[in-house]
Amino acid sequence: MSVDINAYSIVVVDDDPAVTKALSRLLSVNGWRVETFASAEAFLAAREPDAAGCLVLDVNLPGLDGLALQQRLRESGEDLPIVFLTGHGDIPMSVRAMKAGAADFLTKPVGGEALDAALRAAIEAHASQQRHLGDTRTLRKRLEALTPREQEVLAEIVAGKLNKQIAFDLGIVEQTVKYHRARIMERMQAKSVAELMHIVARAQSA
Amino acid sequence: MPHTHFTSRLTARAWLRVAIALFTVAVVVPAFGAETRNVLVIFSDNRLLPANLEADQALRDAIVGSEERPVELFAEFLDRSHFNGDAYEATLATYLREKYAKRLPNVIVTGGTYALAFITRKRAVTFPDVPVVFLGIAVDEWQAMQPQPPEILGVPMQFDYPTSVAAVLRLHPGTKHFVTVTGNSTAFDRESEREMRMATVQFGPGIEVEHIERLPTADVLLRLKSLGPHTVVYTPGYFSDGDGRYFSPRESAQLMAEAAAAPVYGPFSTFLGTGVVGGVMPSYSAMAQQGADIVNELLEGVPPASITLPSQTPAVMQIDWRQARRWGIKEEQLPPDTIVHFRQPTFWETYRNSALIALAVMLLQTGLILALLYERRLQRRTAAALEASEQRTLLAARTARISDWVWNVGGERANGDVARELPHTLLSQEPAAVDLARVLESAHPADRERLARAVAQAVADDGELNVEYRLMQGEQVSWFAARGRLDPENRQRLRGVATDITQRKVAELQAEQDRAALGHMTRVSLLGQLSASIAHQLNQPLAAILGNAEAAQKMLQRADVDLEELREICNDIVTEDNRAAQVIRRLGALYRRDERELRPVDINELIHETLELLHSDLVTRHVTVATDVAATLAPVEGERVQLQQVFMNLIVNAADALATVPEPDRALTVRTQMNGDTVQIDVVDAGLGIAGDALDRIFDMFWTSKTGGMGIGLAICCTIVSAHGGTLTAANNPAKGATFRVSLPVRAA
Numbered sequence: 001m002s003v004d005i006n007a008y009s010i011v012v013v014d015d016d017p018a019v020t021k022a023l024s025r026l027l028s029v030n031g032w033r034v035e036t037f038a039s040a041e042a043f044l045a046a047r048e049p050d051a052a053g054c055l056v057l058d059v060n061l062p063g064l065d066g067l068a069l070q071q072r073l074r075e076s077g078e079d080l081p082i083v084f085l086t087g088h089g090d091i092p093m094s095v096r097a098m099k100a101g102a103a104d105f106l107t108k109p110v111g112g113e114a115l116d117a118a119l120r121a122a123i124e125a126h127a128s129q130q131r132h133l134g135d136t137r138t139l140r141k142r143l144e145a146l147t148p149r150e151q152e153v154l155a156e157i158v159a160g161k162l163n164k165q166i167a168f169d170l171g172i173v174e175q176t177v178k179y180h181r182a183r184i185m186e187r188m189q190a191k192s193v194a195e196l197m198h199i200v201a202r203a204q205s206a
Numbered sequence: 207m208p209h210t211h212f213t214s215r216l217t218a219r220a221w222l223r224v225a226i227a228l229f230t231v232a233v234v235v236p237a238f239g240a241e242t243r244n245v246l247v248i249f250s251d252n253r254l255l256p257a258n259l260e261a262d263q264a265l266r267d268a269i270v271g272s273e274e275r276p277v278e279l280f281a282e283f284l285d286r287s288h289f290n291g292d293a294y295e296a297t298l299a300t301y302l303r304e305k306y307a308k309r310l311p312n313v314i315v316t317g318g319t320y321a322l323a324f325i326t327r328k329r330a331v332t333f334p335d336v337p338v339v340f341l342g343i344a345v346d347e348w349q350a351m352q353p354q355p356p357e358i359l360g361v362p363m364q365f366d367y368p369t370s371v372a373a374v375l376r377l378h379p380g381t382k383h384f385v386t387v388t389g390n391s392t393a394f395d396r397e398s399e400r401e402m403r404m405a406t407v408q409f410g411p412g413i414e415v416e417h418i419e420r421l422p423t424a425d426v427l428l429r430l431k432s433l434g435p436h437t438v439v440y441t442p443g444y445f446s447d448g449d450g451r452y453f454s455p456r457e458s459a460q461l462m463a464e465a466a467a468a469p470v471y472g473p474f475s476t477f478l479g480t481g482v483v484g485g486v487m488p489s490y491s492a493m494a495q496q497g498a499d500i501v502n503e504l505l506e507g508v509p510p511a512s513i514t515l516p517s518q519t520p521a522v523m524q525i526d527w528r529q530a531r532r533w534g535i536k537e538e539q540l541p542p543d544t545i546v547h548f549r550q551p552t553f554w555e556t557y558r559n560s561a562l563i564a565l566a567v568m569l570l571q572t573g574l575i576l577a578l579l580y581e582r583r584l585q586r587r588t589a590a591a592l593e594a595s596e597q598r599t600l601l602a603a604r605t606a607r608i609s610d611w612v613w614n615v616g617g618e619r620a621n622g623d624v625a626r627e628l629p630h631t632l633l634s635q636e637p638a639a640v641d642l643a644r645v646l647e648s649a650h651p652a653d654r655e656r657l658a659r660a661v662a663q664a665v666a667d668d669g670e671l672n673v674e675y676r677l678m679q680g681e682q683v684s685w686f687a688a689r690g691r692l693d694p695e696n697r698q699r700l701r702g703v704a705t706d707i708t709q710r711k712v713a714e715l716q717a718e719q720d721r722a723a724l725g726h727m728t729r730v731s732l733l734g735q736l737s738a739s740i741a742h743q744l745n746q747p748l749a750a751i752l753g754n755a756e757a758a759q760k761m762l763q764r765a766d767v768d769l770e771e772l773r774e775i776c777n778d779i780v781t782e783d784n785r786a787a788q789v790i791r792r793l794g795a796l797y798r799r800d801e802r803e804l805r806p807v808d809i810n811e812l813i814h815e816t817l818e819l820l821h822s823d824l825v826t827r828h829v830t831v832a833t834d835v836a837a838t839l840a841p842v843e844g845e846r847v848q849l850q851q852v853f854m855n856l857i858v859n860a861a862d863a864l865a866t867v868p869e870p871d872r873a874l875t876v877r878t879q880m881n882g883d884t885v886q887i888d889v890v891d892a893g894l895g896i897a898g899d900a901l902d903r904i905f906d907m908f909w910t911s912k913t914g915g916m917g918i919g920l921a922i923c924c925t926i927v928s929a930h931g932g933t934l935t936a937a938n939n940p941a942k943g944a945t946f947r948v949s950l951p952v953r954a955a
Binding site for chain 1: 737738739741742743744745746747748749750751752753754756757760761771775778781782785822825826828830
């Protein structure tokens with residue numbers, strides 16, 4: 001799947017104007033739309049929420065640093081992919097960034113191709129994730145549309161219980177369980193129990 | 207009475223006296239003329255009789271003449287003991303008359319009984335009118351010879367044997383045996399025998415009296431030898447002994463005194479000195495003196511009858527002191543008017559003056575010797591002390607590696623050689639003057655100007671020279687510290703002492719190197735800690751360069767190349783490259799060992815650069831740095847890198863101090879300002895400050911408040927600042943945090 005880079009805007013946050021200028025030039029030449037900010041605070045003040053694209057973020061920023069910005073964005077539900085760019089990255093720093101959902105952690109100086117690839121991968125991954133996130137929302141709506149009894153049965157199914165056990169747990173007959181089960185599969189548009197369980201997991205994970 | 211044969215002629219003599227008296231004036235007066243007067247002395251015995259000698263001498267001394275009327279004294283000796291009789295006397299009279307016919311005596315003096323008797327008998331046929339002065343006539347004799355004409359006159363002697371014997375016994379109170387000795391045949395001897403017997407009649411029964419009479423001398427002496435204690439011998443002496451041998455009384459007395467086992471006394475003063483103790487004796491010299499007085503009066507023309515005569519010749523106790531001592535006679539036993547002869551004067555009395563002089567000389571000598579000894583001792587001591595002092599000085603000088611020198615700073619040439627004068631010759635001898643030019647020549651080229659300046663200064667100010675310089679001796683270089691002053695006596699010369707301080711200098715150099723090494727080590731270690739930040743510093747420009755370069759590449763692939771853009775890109779690349787190069791250069795300087803070169807340093811710029819270097823580190827630690835620098839700051843002189851190390855250290859420390867403070871409060875201020883002649887750099891943090899007890903110790907080596915800290919950083923900072931003549935102090939801020947203040951002296955213009 002190729003990324004239509006025109007659809008995305010790259011935001012570069014670095015306190016070094018020379019670096020932002022160079023990166024801006026490089027990214028522009030490669031066809032990206034680029035925005036630059038000298039600090040996290042400046043970015044936060046000027047950003048458009050839910051803007052599509054990628055954040056190229058220097059770890060070492062005066063005031064709010066890269067990792068802190070990442071944290072802040074996550075907390076506010078923003079899921080803009082972040083490619084960290086650092087003058088000197090150490091392992092604990094990169095681990096922390098990746099765990100917090102960074103798309104990549106690059107070390108300056110970074111070549112144009114490497115940066116380009118990282119950005120595309122990040123955007124693609126984000127788009128894919130975004131799609132999954134879209135499914136989840138539907139699934140959640142479908143889950144919410146189930147009757148309370150159906151939800152109870154679904155929970156038993158996800159727990160891996162057999163119809164007989166479910167019937168016993170809920171105090172209903174096995175035939176009724178089978179009926180609910182069919183109904184749930186239909187409503188959740190699941191072709192198999194495995195798919196059902198995956199759908200439930202995804203819906204709940206979001 | 208002695209001389210009894212005179213007695214029979216008394217009548218005739220009286221007559222004669224009358225006859226003579228008639229002529230006296232007529233005959234005697236013309237005899238006195240302007241010419242020489244003659245005195246004829248006639249002695250009874252031979253010439254050598256002690257009494258005669260004594261009397262003769264006394265007469266010669268006492269009879270005085272004058273220029274106009276000189277007196278001549280003639281002596282005749284009748285030798286009565288050997289010759290006598292009428293024929294002898296007749297011959298003698300003729301002889302005298304003939305002999306003195308041309309020298310008619312003006313006065314005749316007789317000595318002894320016989321001489322008087324002779325002249326009395328023969329006066330008429332010899333010198334009829336000449337006055338006669340007699341000597342040595344006992345009182346009773348004289349009485350027996352009366353009457354006599356007035357021209358025969360004199361003082362009779364008192365021979366009082368009983369008195370004399372009694373006086374002797376008083377000297378020997380315990381006497382039990384009294385021995386008298388008399389001779390054999392002469393009138394004198396016979397008379398003496400009689401006198402002795404008479405004198406001892408008075409003795410009481412307690413004293414046994416023994417008369418030794420007319421015995422041969424040998425027997426006499428034998429007897430005397432065998433005398434027991436408490437015995438006293440008295441003898442007038444004798445002329446002849448039992449063998450018919452002749453003596454003088456004195457000789458006989460001497461023999462007796464030598465032989466006797468008891469003290470021997472006698473009546474004649476001539477006995478004194480022979481061993482005889484003494485006795486009551488008339489003095490022959492006193493007698494002669496009396497006689498001489500009469501003779502003088504007669505010679506002056508006084509008529510004999512008008513001459514006042516003393517009644518007698520005094521007889522007193524006379525003692526030979528040596529004999530008195532021998533026989534145990536004490537001085538207090540002697541009668542008060544005793545004449546003591548031969549008193550052996552004590553050594554003191556004899557040699558009083560000599561002794562005094564000798565003593566004085568000895569004392570002087572002793573004093574001199576003592577003084578000399580003392581002087582010598584002092585000298586030796588002084589010499590020893592001097593030597594010891596010299597030794598000590600030499601040792602001290604050697605130990606301290608001191609030498610003294612004289613530099614000739616004036617015009618005239620000096621001969622001294624630096625090489626010979628300088629190292630460690632010392633102080634015991636005057637160093638030869640060395641020309642300043644030669645001194646300078648021998649100094650290390652780098653030190654010559656300084657040395658010359660210091661000398662010139664000392665000469666100009668008449669102040670103290672105090673300079674350290676290197677001396678080149680071939681390959682060898684030694685450091686010397688020279689201190690000196692102008693010689694006040696010769697202002698062409700500078701005099702002083704040089705200390706070889708090579709060892710100290712080497713140690714100083716070593717210490718300096720050690721310190722520099724430690725400084726370098728801590729700096730490198732600090733840079734290690736900052737490696738992330740440094741990498742960041744380097745990677746920023748590299749990133750910019752790479753980005754720009756690739757952008758340019760891409761742009762060049764396009765058809766429409768924006769040249770303006772490209773130019774800008776290239777400019778940026780160059781700029782960033784320079785920036786990277788600068789970082790590397792600065793880092794390189796920080797990593798290098800010290801260049802130890804003093805340069806003017808702009809502190810503001812250095813602070814700026816340091817903050818740049820630390821920028822990313824401070825950012826990482828969320829430390830906000832504010833700078834408050836003076837608009838103009840005088841440069842200080844120093845080693846830039848070392849000073850930067852100080853600021854780096856202080857700033858990093860401050861950042862460390864802020865680690866425990868919430869991020870927004872992590873504020874750090876670097877402030878520079880002028881304060882008089884010093885530049886002050888304050889690094890102020892808003893941390894927790896320094897614990898009170900730590901404030902005193904933070905600059906100590908190996909003291910640290912940080913876990914994992916070495917406690918070297920601040921100590922090194924302190925050393926560096928001190929080496930720059932500055933101070934580094936720390937104080938807590940009133941509100942919070944601490945301030946480290948570096949004060950550096952402004953570079954001298």
